[in-house]
Amino acid sequence: MPALTFAQDVERWGIFEASFQGPATGNPFVDVKFGAKFRFKNRVLDAEGFYDGGGTYKVRLMPDETGEWSYSTYSNVPALNNKTGVVTVRPAAAGNHGPVGVKYTTHFAYADGTPYVPVGTTSYAWTHQGDALEEQTLRTLKTSPFNKMRMCVFPKHYSFNNNEPVYYPFPRDAKGVNDFTQFNPAFFAHLEKRVKELGALGIEADLILFHPYDNWGYSKMPAEVDDRYLHYIVARLAAYRNVWWSMANEYDFMKNKTMADWDRYFRIVQESDPSQHLRGIHNGTVLYDHLKPWVTHVSLQSSDLDKALEYVQKYRKPVVYDECKYEGNIHQRWGNLSAQEMVRRFWLAAVQGAYAGHAETYLDPHDVLWWSKGGVLKGDRPKRIAFLRKLMEEGPAEGLDSQSTYYLGAGQPGKYYLFYFDLNQPADHTFDLAKGSKYKAEWIDPWEMTITPVPGIFEGKFDMKLPAKPYMAVRFRKAE
Amino acid sequence: MPALTFAQDVERWGIFEASFQGPATGNPFVDVKFGAKFRFKNRVLDAEGFYDGGGTYKVRLMPDETGEWSYSTYSNVPALNNKTGVVTVRPAAAGNHGPVGVKYTTHFAYADGTPYVPVGTTSYAWTHQGDALEEQTLRTLKTSPFNKMRMCVFPKHYSFNNNEPVYYPFPRDAKGVNDFTQFNPAFFAHLEKRVKELGALGIEADLILFHPYDNWGYSKMPAEVDDRYLHYIVARLAAYRNVWWSMANEYDFMKNKTMADWDRYFRIVQESDPSQHLRGIHNGTVLYDHLKPWVTHVSLQSSDLDKALEYVQKYRKPVVYDECKYEGNIHQRWGNLSAQEMVRRFWLAAVQGAYAGHAETYLDPHDVLWWSKGGVLKGDRPKRIAFLRKLMEEGPAEGLDSQSTYYLGAGQPGKYYLFYFDLNQPADHTFDLAKGSKYKAEWIDPWEMTITPVPGIFEGKFDMKLPAKPYMAVRFRKAE
Numbered sequence: 001m002p003a004l005t006f007a008q009d010v011e012r013w014g015i016f017e018a019s020f021q022g023p024a025t026g027n028p029f030v031d032v033k034f035g036a037k038f039r040f041k042n043r044v045l046d047a048e049g050f051y052d053g054g055g056t057y058k059v060r061l062m063p064d065e066t067g068e069w070s071y072s073t074y075s076n077v078p079a080l081n082n083k084t085g086v087v088t089v090r091p092a093a094a095g096n097h098g099p100v101g102v103k104y105t106t107h108f109a110y111a112d113g114t115p116y117v118p119v120g121t122t123s124y125a126w127t128h129q130g131d132a133l134e135e136q137t138l139r140t141l142k143t144s145p146f147n148k149m150r151m152c153v154f155p156k157h158y159s160f161n162n163n164e165p166v167y168y169p170f171p172r173d174a175k176g177v178n179d180f181t182q183f184n185p186a187f188f189a190h191l192e193k194r195v196k197e198l199g200a201l202g203i204e205a206d207l208i209l210f211h212p213y214d215n216w217g218y219s220k221m222p223a224e225v226d227d228r229y230l231h232y233i234v235a236r237l238a239a240y241r242n243v244w245w246s247m248a249n250e251y252d253f254m255k256n257k258t259m260a261d262w263d264r265y266f267r268i269v270q271e272s273d274p275s276q277h278l279r280g281i282h283n284g285t286v287l288y289d290h291l292k293p294w295v296t297h298v299s300l301q302s303s304d305l306d307k308a309l310e311y312v313q314k315y316r317k318p319v320v321y322d323e324c325k326y327e328g329n330i331h332q333r334w335g336n337l338s339a340q341e342m343v344r345r346f347w348l349a350a351v352q353g354a355y356a357g358h359a360e361t362y363l364d365p366h367d368v369l370w371w372s373k374g375g376v377l378k379g380d381r382p383k384r385i386a387f388l389r390k391l392m393e394e395g396p397a398e399g400l401d402s403q404s405t406y407y408l409g410a411g412q413p414g415k416y417y418l419f420y421f422d423l424n425q426p427a428d429h430t431f432d433l434a435k436g437s438k439y440k441a442e443w444i445d446p447w448e449m450t451i452t453p454v455p456g457i458f459e460g461k462f463d464m465k466l467p468a469k470p471y472m473a474v475r476f477r478k479a480e
Numbered sequence: 481m482p483a484l485t486f487a488q489d490v491e492r493w494g495i496f497e498a499s500f501q502g503p504a505t506g507n508p509f510v511d512v513k514f515g516a517k518f519r520f521k522n523r524v525l526d527a528e529g530f531y532d533g534g535g536t537y538k539v540r541l542m543p544d545e546t547g548e549w550s551y552s553t554y555s556n557v558p559a560l561n562n563k564t565g566v567v568t569v570r571p572a573a574a575g576n577h578g579p580v581g582v583k584y585t586t587h588f589a590y591a592d593g594t595p596y597v598p599v600g601t602t603s604y605a606w607t608h609q610g611d612a613l614e615e616q617t618l619r620t621l622k623t624s625p626f627n628k629m630r631m632c633v634f635p636k637h638y639s640f641n642n643n644e645p646v647y648y649p650f651p652r653d654a655k656g657v658n659d660f661t662q663f664n665p666a667f668f669a670h671l672e673k674r675v676k677e678l679g680a681l682g683i684e685a686d687l688i689l690f691h692p693y694d695n696w697g698y699s700k701m702p703a704e705v706d707d708r709y710l711h712y713i714v715a716r717l718a719a720y721r722n723v724w725w726s727m728a729n730e731y732d733f734m735k736n737k738t739m740a741d742w743d744r745y746f747r748i749v750q751e752s753d754p755s756q757h758l759r760g761i762h763n764g765t766v767l768y769d770h771l772k773p774w775v776t777h778v779s780l781q782s783s784d785l786d787k788a789l790e791y792v793q794k795y796r797k798p799v800v801y802d803e804c805k806y807e808g809n810i811h812q813r814w815g816n817l818s819a820q821e822m823v824r825r826f827w828l829a830a831v832q833g834a835y836a837g838h839a840e841t842y843l844d845p846h847d848v849l850w851w852s853k854g855g856v857l858k859g860d861r862p863k864r865i866a867f868l869r870k871l872m873e874e875g876p877a878e879g880l881d882s883q884s885t886y887y888l889g890a891g892q893p894g895k896y897y898l899f900y901f902d903l904n905q906p907a908d909h910t911f912d913l914a915k916g917s918k919y920k921a922e923w924i925d926p927w928e929m930t931i932t933p934v935p936g937i938f939e940g941k942f943d944m945k946l947p948a949k950p951y952m953a954v955r956f957r958k959a960e
Contacts, residue, residue, distance in 0.1 A: 329948040337905070407813065
């Protein structure tokens with residue numbers, strides 16, 4: 001009988017974990033093969049296990065069906081082999097909607113069908129800053145509109161971010177030489193704790209698996225170490241329902257890696273993850289081929305919001321401008337956009353059926369910039385993003401799809417339209433909405449966050465007076 | 481001896497005109513060939529004459545050198561043939577700088593060397609509105625910053641502009657059938673009067689010779705009529721030093737004309753004009769090949785200000801975004817930009833070594849929109865454009881050439897730099913100015929029109945604090 005550290009009773013999309021004692025000598029990370037087959041009716045999921053140090057081996061699964069599951073371990077070590085158990089999966093608790101996946105081709109939804117409108121932020125190295133700052137970051141997130149966090153697994157070395165991490169992913173000697181044949185379980189346990197805390201706040205952890213801003217050797221490890229690392233992190237974290245896998249930040253800036261490497265990483269993650277979390281890859285200047293089948297959504301670094309609809313139509317996958325430059329005032333051109341422009345970019349993405357992402361880079365006397373280290377938000381943009389998020393979430397479950405390109409507008413015909421007039425300030429416009437529905441109209445000021453009902457009921461093709469101010473929006477919703 | 485209506489004494493770049501009586505019967509516009517050879521030392525200029533009605537034939541020249549000129553007419557009519565005269569050309573009066581030409585490859589200057597920074601506006605049909613409105617337009621221009629007016633020779637038929645003109649360029653019968661074998665001298669005399677009045681205000685008349693928005697047949701005349709019209713208008717107006725020739729507004733929207741037609745028009749104008757005024761052509765969606773040798777400068781309809789430097793580098797001619805959409809609030813997307821965005825476009829052009837153009841399309845109860853009919857300016861942008869014009873005119877005579885593309889900046893190394901930070905709001909920037917000069921610096925707010933000196937003297941590569949606000953500029957000028 002297996003020794004279980006978690007109850008054998010678990011909620012749907014919760015974490016089932018089975019823990020076993022095995023060899024603590026030699027190099028368990030390399031020497032020991034261990035995992036479990038989970039069965040639900042005739043379906044089998046293969047979850048790789050991982051060594052957590054101290055002779056402890058764990059295997060986890062996020063069960064995605066209610067009812068009776070069983071499992072059976074496999075290992076090259078007899079003590080870990082052929083351990084079996086039964087798990088009762090009860091319905092998900094309130095607020096647990098399951099993992100996010102792709103729905104309606106170019107949008108997202110939780111596994112229970114609840115639409116998910118990604119409103120992400122970025123704090124690359126927030127888990128490497130020590131508890132005081134990390135907990136402040138979590139407090140900030142608690143009252144923010146953000147429901148996704150882009151974050152690096154590995155520590156980061158870059159402008160405004162030259163501090164050593166608290167934990168290292170691999171054991172190091174006094175000279176800083178890595179032992180890439182092992183992992184440091186404390187590092188991963190810490191990361192896991194933060195992922196779990198994000199989950200409790202309803203925030204997806206968009207985990208960046210590789211990145212170029214490295215001072216420790218993690219960007220140029222041997223291929224077998226890269227691969228072992230991917231297996232290890234998937235084994236540890238795939239049971240967390242709020243995990244997304246991002247192969248890289250700026251993959252094309254990692255000069256030691258080839259396109260074949262990136263393809264292989266995708267396939268390792270795809271094959272190892274029993275829960276099939278979302279998979280993306282973020283570019284520097286050259287887009288990865290997002291048409292490749294293992295890419296679930298388009299994660300872009302781009303300020304060219306004019307192309308959002310083109311990307312949506314080309315890839316037929318959700319398009320997320322994860323990095324369309326940052327609000328702030330730093331030296332670097334990518335980090336000193338005005339709040340107004342960032343809000344504008346969120347709107348431009350939304351009304352083309354895509355999504356934008358946030359980060360902040362305001363100078364700080366202690367070099368604590370949100371984009372890298374977390375802490376507090378200094379700009380006033382989040383409330384405008386919260387306002388847009390609410391408008392989008394009030395939209396149809398099918399998401400906002402492009403409906404107009406003369407002025408940009410998205411929605412679902414007959415149900416919901418959101419137009420954004422950007423630089424233009426017409427005093428009127430002729431709308432041409434899907435026939436068969438009658439609509440209520442509202443003028444929306446994205447910056448002032450006002451919603452002004454327009455008297456009357458509208459249908460078909462009609463001319464409507466507009467505020468004749470720039471950066472205004474109009475929403476139509478089906479009148480009952 | 482010739483009968484002269486003007487004195488034989490004329491200032492440099494003034495108008496010399498010789499007038500003769502000849503046949504008033506038959507069709508003088510077609511039957512009579514008439515012109516004059518003007519000689520200055522060994523140089524000969526050929527000026528075509530024109531029939532002004534009532535048996536009067538005129539030939540004009542803008543003499544461009546001081547001293548003794550002589551002329552001798554030629555004609556197929558004995559009464560107009562071989563008339564000779566002598567003209568004394570005195571120095572230009574104060575304020576007469578001569579015609580504008582290309583200087584320093586991608587910039588403009590008057591013939592006397594005074595730099596000309598084009599700050600143009602557009603009022604396509606202003607000369608077709610009757611004296612009351614036309615005189616109001618002139619009063620408006622008098623206090624505006626504009627020194628160039630884009631205007632159509634032919635009347636215009638389009639949204640907000642459906643009124644008949646006061647004058648028609650060709651005789652018409654009661655049914656509106658044109659007699660394309662003749663011209664209406666009153667039409668051209670009126671146009672000429674307005675060109676002269678613009679000249680008195682220091683405003684270049686950028687005369688649009690053809691355009692597609694036609695209700696009278698002028699956009700689809702037979703080729704020989706087009707050609708005769710070009711000869712006629714050049715003969716009448718080339719002596720006005722403030723004339724520019726624009727072959728068309730939106731040439732590519734004129735479906736009856738071929739590229740060979742446009743090339744021919746250019747060559748006719750080029751060959752007929754003894755003063756070689758500037759020649760351009762304005763596009764709809766497809767650029768004319770501005771590399772063709774008869775094109776003196778690039779006249780663009782485009783909102784893609786990001787390409788300004790590319791155009792400057794490609795064509796090696798002055799680049800003028802004559803139409804980068806209009807400030808206003810009308811229905812049409814090209815006519816409802818905010819004032820802020822228009823000011824931004826002027827700046828974006830300037831700091832890439834190019835120029836932008838203005839027009840206004842604010843709704844009016846009487847449909848008097850500046851862009852088409854003139855009248856009064858309703859926006860508040862002109863004062864910001866005046867502010868930029870002053871900054872540019874305080875710059876080096878050689879004009880502003882691109883000096884930086886990370887943040888956009890233009891100027892002349894060692895003398896003058898104007899940087900514009902657009903959407904970006906850095907709190908500081910590392911400038912790298914030409915060594916060997918010391919510079920004074922100023923923060924410039926293009927919207928508030930403030931200039932704030934920055935304490936200190938700067939040279940070489942240095943970091944400087946910036947306002948950390950969007951849409952700010954910085955100017956450096958050589959410290960004495």
